[in-house]
Amino acid sequence: MKDRIFRVNLTDMTTSVEDVPESWAGHGGRGLTSTIVAAEVDPTCHPLGPKNKLVFAPGLLSGTVAANSGRLSVGGKSPLTGTIKEANGGGTAAQLMARCGVKALILEGQPADDKWFSLAVTPEGVTIEEETELVGKGNFAVLETLSTRLENNPAIITIGPAGEMKMAAANISIKDPDGGIRSNGRGGLGAVMGSKRVKFISVTPGDAKLEIADPEAFKAANRTFAKALVDHPVSQALGQYGTNVLVNIINESGGLPTKNFTQGQFEGHEKISGETMHDTIKERGGRVKHNCHPGCVIQCSQVYHDADGKKLTSGFEYESIWAMGADCCVDNLDHIAMADKLMDDIGIDSIETSVAFGVAMEAGILEFGDGEGVCRMLKEDVATGTGLGRVIGNGAGSVGRTYGVTRVPVVKNQAIPAYDPRAIKGIGITYATSTQGADHTMGYTIATNILNVGGAVDPLTKEGQVELSRNLQIATAAIDSTGMCLFIAFAALDNEECLPALIDLLNARFGISLTADDVVNLGKYILKTEREFNEKAGFTNLDDRLPEFFYNEPLSPHNVVFDFSGEEIDTFWDF
């Protein structure tokens, strides 16, 4: 099946299937969403207005049997940051969309009236239907209803109440293989989907299959590639403890932001650690390992049960646990899991929202540590859209502005995640320079700063951090184009067979002959395309800065500040 561009215009309710422009042919995932957004979206437009577009793109390898290739990129202009945005997540949608021959699905325009719609994607194209039953419903109710309403187990891409209410922290949520939820979380693209009044999208490929140019070479490369992944010790730790293995590691480093970024270590870290989580899951009969999409060989996800042995949440990530845990001083893993489940159901970013609660606690709205209060407020305020609920649902910056708080950990209005840039300086460069606001996944220097993957760069000194972040951001942009999970990076950095095998996979899939240089150039092209969009939207190098308090308030236990000058940060872009 030939890949094509599927387009839906919500203003006039038309759909089309178009040939792929030649200049887009080599792109997938983030590279394609950013290319399309840069080409078709006015950078100065209102993110929730009719001129913004929402672009879905499977990665270049999505839909194949290549290990860990099931990430779906979603792009647009972010209502949270005002920048270009790509959020990628797992679940089954990327693979099924790729099998439908969808190179990209573009939603554009906006309905004039206040009806809601659903979209059905098949290899033949897209159909639009009015939706009434599921409007206002949480994500779990959507998935449950659709599991009986729709045949052939389609992928489901949906928004919860947060997206319907156009909250700037709203996720686009995607069904995982077991009916759980994965989130394209950062940057509020769920609000863009809500602004286009699309409640959900189903994806049903039927018997359609991808063509592989050289199936034998593909299989061989995948064997090498998958072996590199499973052999790496970080992959193994992720499979055993989930990403939450990091709580104790980052706490030990003194870079675990605690109590709204006022300390670098959390007294309750043991209680919320990956080790405790692992033991709790085993005790209660949950699942220690779980994959968010078919073909994942790392299986960092898990299913966490409550004390009665019933499923409470799945895909229980380090950054979410850190945010509701250390940053809000909640040391009860069950409260954190309940909050995680509620945020999945509301369809709202568990990093942004939890950091927003940390700022709200500093503002005195709740006591630090009050996990039950957070759950109550998620149900009574955020899910229902009270004034306060919307303030929180619009993220940490929103809470800070609304309550006059000055210690607000955001860059380009997006919440800083689970690694303090004062004690882990490389990640501070990533937060500052990322084209998409603070985001650890844009250039995960923790690998080298803390885990000694791909070498070692001392997290507490400035030396080498800009270069480290630059190299990782370039590589990440390329990886995000393949549909690969970012966790392939650990093997790619340490195992010299891994990256060549990935390139072999791409070459065998398309019958081309990419080199490692081509991959690096792809990464550079993506970053520069994104930055150019942001410049046209009004961003300057002055937006590539951390909030004032990181420069002024030393972080315990190392008593360090973030001490890069603006000029030093700006050298990031010297490539």
Added chain:
Amino acid sequence: MKDRIFRVNLTDMTTSVEDVPESWAGHGGRGLTSTIVAAEVDPTCHPLGPKNKLVFAPGLLSGTVAANSGRLSVGGKSPLTGTIKEANGGGTAAQLMARCGVKALILEGQPADDKWFSLAVTPEGVTIEEETELVGKGNFAVLETLSTRLENNPAIITIGPAGEMKMAAANISIKDPDGGIRSNGRGGLGAVMGSKRVKFISVTPGDAKLEIADPEAFKAANRTFAKALVDHPVSQALGQYGTNVLVNIINESGGLPTKNFTQGQFEGHEKISGETMHDTIKERGGRVKHNCHPGCVIQCSQVYHDADGKKLTSGFEYESIWAMGADCCVDNLDHIAMADKLMDDIGIDSIETSVAFGVAMEAGILEFGDGEGVCRMLKEDVATGTGLGRVIGNGAGSVGRTYGVTRVPVVKNQAIPAYDPRAIKGIGITYATSTQGADHTMGYTIATNILNVGGAVDPLTKEGQVELSRNLQIATAAIDSTGMCLFIAFAALDNEECLPALIDLLNARFGISLTADDVVNLGKYILKTEREFNEKAGFTNLDDRLPEFFYNEPLSPHNVVFDFSGEEIDTFWDF
């Protein structure tokens, strides 16, 4: 008495009185606040953090008997716009401060703990005292308590609950000669005062008097100047109907923004017009004319009574009446007056807050026209700081962002006031290019577009608007430095004796020999100084734009859009 710089550091609780640096000597009012802010405030600092400063400066002629010279400028980095900001207002503070020999009063730093303070300014300097009794109190209670607590009828500069809660629409409020309130309203400088934990400032000059270099020449110039003011027909209309004379005029022009900027005329305009207000005041025994500071010969202020003949509000301005009236579709002048009084008491900008209510009505929080609902919400939400109350108290942009509304009339996050830029195009250029966010007073093209003062420029065509706005913005910046009320501009534009008399006043006051060219150059210097600050804060020409809907949604009855290209707008700065 020699003018000096009075400085208060709230971090270490020290005060000082300093000689005026030579480069500041020729400045007063806005020219001085902007010069000091540009010199001493890091443009990238958090507006509510310790690095921002709050600068008070009487105008160059304040404290003299020159007619209409009692405006006090307050400057800082705005928490609403992020730009440099000067807000000026009437009341008795400018004159008494000037008599204390205060060239400027600079508040800097921030207390470490959560105590509140008051400042007492005398010719000897400033003293700091802890304040407890008035914390949390509304402005009227503050004025009443201080009228008995303090001797010698000092000027009072205070913040209400909005400033204490650091709402981005918070005023700095100043006592008028009759114990009413005048507001330095735009841009939320009350929140900066709150961030420094200063509840109020008293100003007591005792017997101190200003020196006039050439008293006879000063008197002669003032006679000419005052005569020019009182002779102008617009001055006379302002004295009779207040600024609210404009409701019917702007409605007739089709540029009265109605129902959150969806129409250019308001069906209920007669009920809220200056003519109706005038008759109502007379019927109920209020005061049709009233001056906001001693020496005003125009007297556009008034005292508006309720149906029982008791004072309801004073200083009841067109822009406030438009905002709560036409923009929120409230056609009951008593409801508008009650809202005005409540906003004065809370200490919050009646333009920003009312436009915020218009956006809130579009979001469905209240019905359009529900003036009683607005008053209830002001009391129960804004004054007490509920989540919703803070969303509103942070202005129109805040409501728009929080509720995902795309029709949000703001520039640089400041609410667009009472003149629609689609039907009155000159004012659109002012809104777009002003260094301080949308603000009609920065370059009041209504004079020439609508009132035919200073010539006539057709409001509906593009021709001549950029030049008109440029000339007026330059002149306004200079006028804002003199302490003169902006309403001298009508006479200055039409009466050829007026501007020379103003220059004679300056020359006689200081024993200098300014020319008209010097005044124009002063205005240019101020605009460029302010713009340079904004550029260093990260603003670009892309911030000099109106919201998308002004370009896309034609305004009835003329069915016009705002049709200036970015390049055309940018020519404003060609000087």
